[in-house]
Every structure is written in structure tokens, then in C-alpha cells.
Amino acid sequence: MDTKSGARGLDEDAYAVLRDRLAAQAAELAARAEALNAARTGEFGTGELELTGTGQARTGDPCVLTDVAAVGGRLLFGRTRPAAQDTEPRVADVLALYDRDLVPLPEDAVPGLLDDPAFVREFTALHRYFRGARLIALRRTEARLLAVFRTGESADDVRVLRWATGPSGTYRFLDALGEGDLVTPPGQDVDWVPAGRDDHVPGRHPHLSLGGRLYVSTLGGTLTVKTVNDTETAEGVYAEPVDEPLQSLADAEVAHAAVGPLVLVRVLPYREETVRHLVFSTLTGTVVRLDGLGQACLRLPDDRGVVFPGGYCLADGTVRTFGTDTAGLAHDGRVTSPHGEDVLFTFRSPGAPDGGRSLILPYNRVREEIARPVTGRAHTLLDDGTLVVLRGSGTEAGRVHPVQFWRTPFAADTHQEPAGTGPLARIGNADLVRGVSDCLAIARQGTETTPTGEVYEALIAACDRAADTHHWLGDPGTGDLAAPLAAVRTTAERVLTEFETVAALRSRAADALAEAGRRLTRLTRQVRGESPATAEEWISRLTGLRRAQGHLLAVKELRYADTAAVDALARRAEEDITAAAQRAVAFLGREDSLDTHRAEAERLAADAAAAPTVAATRDLADRLDAHALGLRT
Known part of the structure; x- marks a missing residue:
């Protein structure tokens, strides 16, 4: 048996065995975590959104419902009147109360809200002095209810009426000076670090260093992303064209941010208007363009990725986008379920020409996914977690307005059901959610990601964090997740050691192949570019080519060599030798060609x-x- 082939087989078999063992242990960890999660949801309930019903809010005259807010267990709808009506509006023409069954209620159904004389005076004065005023939004803060009216053409031309909200669902009108309470949540949940002169790396192909983690260039008509600080080559792991080929490093506006293992890159090339957003995963080495990050970029819990209008990107590089219209949407807020399992990311475009739109993305930490987005004109949450979504689009007025009701886990603390007394109750739903989420993420990382040294290092670190954080993983009452978790960590450490050995051998074989290719190219150029004057020179050139061809056989025997690339190079060598030999034969046909040999x-x-x-x-x-x-x- 050939010694080299046997050693290579042993290395490959050992690595494959360890990989298979890691996958089996990760599958066992996932199975136990899923079983624990099933028991958890059986005791505490599931966090999935479920459509429970659809109703119709009816109005006496045609109008467009623009927004909705939960007030004391009731629904407050905002309306717009048809443009043809020139009379001064009444409160009922703009704001209307309904119960949960969408039955209209009188204005005094919620005391202190619409029936407050001070509110009626301010409402009347607002529409008297600003005849084009229209309601564009209803907003809830921790202690305020805000009614936002547009009073002019500019987005800053607003007047905000506000009420104080009490702990028992009571309301007290304050004034029309609520602009200071109208705080828009930040759309960028990351710290963008702009690239400056100090980040310029000169060379044959200069680029910008983004914290030493990535290298970006917009030179030569191409936006290039590199993972290695190599200015001798223009190639990288990602490239796309730019509009202006003649620009310097300083002409483009570049910034970056880090979210866990993700590196976000923001680029505005010279003389372009569209800001490009790229996401690089250090675990997989892949780059994807996600311009939606410019509208909003929000961190997922535990830095497991980012979410943006219309999609999300996980830490392992997984990207999912939805076919929803996100134009004009901005971050509106987020709500976390009481036990932390689910997070609701909301986006709105209030006051838009079509009357406003709403996009709701419910993220589940255990599954690490947004199952489906919920769209509508507006939405609100009742205290028991019921999500009310005002459907419809466009500006055409009507008397019937569709409304959806969704069951969600986003209930107020006062509506949480008491837990039991079993082993899961003693741990608590919040800790169970985090533990199950961490174990499932580790299991996915052990089986689904591209094998790299960074992946295995991150996997080992994740196992250590989970074991240190969740002391209850070894409890028999939870299915003993500690045993497969420890097995995954041990095997991942061995896989990392073997992977580093294999990676070094592959790198050595690749370097040898590259050197052989450069040597062959050099000899070929010498033969093609020169016309030897003697038989000795021809023989020297042909002998060099033959030796280079023979060297390829040695390269092919290296462990983890790319045999297909070696064969292709060998075929090229044979073609070069044949062409050179034909020229040599023509030379040797002369009578004096062998005089020097004689x-x-x-x-x-x-x-x-x-x-x-x-x-x-x-x-x-x-x-x-x-x-x-x-x-x-």
C-alpha cells in the first residue's frame, strides 16, 4: 500500500469521523432541547401569532381609518374626512371609540378622553386656525396618549394633543403641546464607525481597513470587499460595479459596524445617490447586500443578527427577506414578551399618500426566525396581548373597514397567568427560553454551517457560555441537556485541532500548486518569447518543461492537493511541450543544427x-x- 495515500486516507477518515460524531451529538442536543421546549410551551403556552378573527368597523359616513390605539380595553380609531367637506369638523368626524367587538361607542365611553371640555376646545381651535389640519397618527407612550395632526405641507408642521394615562386606564387631557413627547425611536441600533484617512492602506491596489476585520475599495470601477490585507491583488470575496471608475479612496463614504460575528458595511460610492449596505459573516466568509439596513437596522436579542424592514440576517449568515413593500417604512418600536421569548419589531409610514402603512415582524428567540410578517394600515396591542390590525390600503373612503385580531404573547404583566409548581416552573419561563434558545443555536451551528476554524472556535465558546449561564441544564427534570452539550464541546475541540491540521496541509498543497503553475508559466513565456539559436538552447528549454511536468506528479501526491487543478496544469504543460517540440524539430532539421553536439x-x-x-x-x-x-x- 502506498504510504502517502494511506496517511491521507487516515487524515480524511479521522476528520470525517469527528465531523459525523459532532453532527450526531448536535442532533441529540437539539432533540433534547426540542423536547424541553415542547414541555415548556405545554406549561407556559406558545409564542406563535395566531389569527383569531376578522371583523368590520362600520362608520356612518364614508371615511378612511388612518390609525388605531388601545385605550382602556377599547379601540380609538383615527379618521380622515372626504376632502369635499368644507365644514368645521366635529370630534366624531376625526376620532371614534369602538369596543373589542367593533361596536361604536359614545364619546364618554372612556371618561376623560373625548368628552373632556378642555380637549374639545383645543380640538375646535386647532381646526379653526389650521383649516387643512388632518390626523396622521395616534401614539402611546408609557404615560401619554398622543394625537398627531399635520397642520402644513412640511413634515415638521404638526400639532400634538396629549392626554395623561393613569394606572387603572383613566385619562386626563393635558394640552396641545405634546411635540416633545413625540419621540421617534432610533432606526439604527448599531454604532457606525466611519472610515478616515488613517484607515487608508497604500499599495498596488490600495483599500480601506475597517477595523482590521474587512478591507474595502471602490477603485477601478468595482466595489471590492477583502478579508485579507493584501494590496498586491485586486480580487476579494465580493465585488460589484460602481458608476464612476475614476475615484480615489477618499471619494467614497464608507463606515462599518459589528453585531456579534457579523460585520455591516455602509458604502456610498463617488457621485452616487444610493447608499449600499453589505453584511459579512465571519463564520461563513460570505457577503450579502441588504440595502434595507439603510431604512432601519435593529439588533436581534443576544446579537444573534439584525432585522430590517422586510427581512432579517442571522449571525450564521442566514438571510430571509419577505416580498412586502417597504418603501417609506421607518422603525416604529419594539415590544418584548414578558418572558423574553418573542420580540415584535414594528415599522410604519404614517401620513403617507396612501393613508399610512404598518409592517409587523414577530421574532422568536427559540426558533431564531420570523415566521411571517403582518401587514396593514395600522395596528395596536391590547393589554391581554391581542393584536388589532387595521387592514386596507389606498385613500378611497368607505363605510366598512376590515380589522384583524391576532392572539400574541405580548400581554401586559398584569395579564400573566400564574405559573405552576413543577421543575419547569421553579426555573421560570424566561430562563428556559434563553437556555433552549442557546442549545438549539449550538446544535444548528454544529450541523448547518460551513466548516471553518472560526465556526469551531465560536461553537466551543458558545458551549462554555451556555454551561456557565444555565446551571439547570443537567437537571433530570429538564432532560439533562448538559451531557450532549459537554459532548459537543469536547468533539468540537478535537474537530478544531484536526481541522487546523487539514487546513495547513491544504494550504501547503495549494502553495505548491501555485508555485508549479508560476514556474510553468515562466518557462512557457521564455520558450514562446525567444528563438534559441542552438540545439543546446532548445534542449535546455525542452528539458526545463519536462522537469516542470514531472514536478506536477510530485505535487499531485501531496495530501489534500487539488488533483483536478493539477491534471489541468499537466494538460497545459503537455500542450506547451508539444508546441515547443514542433518548433525544435523545425530548427533541428537544418544541416548545422547538431554541429555543437558533434x-x-x-x-x-x-x-x-x-x-x-x-x-x-x-x-x-x-x-x-x-x-x-x-x-x-
């Missing part, structure tokens, strides 16, 4: 006759072998 043969004969001893002929023998080799070539 002269060398005569010198060898004369030197042999003059040799005084056998020892003196050793150098002569070497000369004779070299001469014979040249003739055979």
Missing part, C-alpha cells in the same frame, strides 16, 4: 582518451550523461 562529442572522446585514471573519468561520466539526456530530449 563538437561536444569529439571533446568528450578526446578527454576520455586523455584521462590518466579511472577516478578522473567521474566528471567525464556526468558530462556524458547530461549530453545523452539532451539528445534523448
